[in-house]
Amino acid sequence: MTQSPATDKPGLRERKKAKTRAAIQEHALRLFREQGYGATTVEQIADAAEVSPSTFFRYFGSKEDVVAYDAWDPVVLEVWRAKSQELGPIGAMRYAMNVTFGSMTGEQKAEMMSRGQLLYSEPELRTAAVSELIRSSQMVIDELAAMLGRSADDFELRVYAGAFIGAFIAAMLPALSDPDADFVTLANRAIDYLEKGLPL
Secondary structure, three states: OOOOHHHHOOOHHHHHHHHHHHHHHHHHHHHHHHHOOOOOOHHHHHHHOOOOHHHHHHHOOOHHHHHHOOOOHHHHHHHHHHHHHHHHHHHHHHHHHHHHHHOOOHHHHHHHHHHHHHHHHOHHHHHHHHHHHHHHHHHHHHHHHHHHOOOOOOHHHHHHHHHHHHHHHHHHHHHHHOOOOOHHHHHHHHHHHHHOOOOO
16 A cells, blocks of 8 residues: 555554545545546545445545545745755755655656546536645745745735746656656756746
8 A cells, every 4th residue: 555655654543644634545546547537436445445435525525535635745845945045945945845846756656647647637626626736826825925934915915926837747748648657857948947037
């Protein structure tokens, strides 16, 4: 079973919750690949993960949330925060991305790509994909605001965050559609372009 990065955090209760969440998501993604997203029910996912449907809903509000949930976000954020003063926002994000994705196993990378492919290709998940994009944007806005001591409503900061998110989308989409494309390589290229000031 693919281990969630959150299982490395201390505390027995937190580790158990992270393992249960990871198991539910792993079995859900497997069932979606095998029989299709629309044909898979919450009951089937719960049964495969050996939990009750009520337990499923304690971890995920809906079937869509199983796909949208990204266990690596808090890992990236922790490294980003730790390096932001030393490297600046863009440099710290480059470092966090390379450290995080460099630590992934092949299985974890494959699962991340599988989840992304499903999220951005399945018509039933378009609303979840948009919601995830908004959530990610707000997360970056909030982090930048804290790093720079500025308001999260600051217009220029929000534009800066939008460029950040757009750069990663530009790197992710080709990686999802082309098995030979490497997300980390493309993401570093996107960050290089941000650092140059987006010249055209």
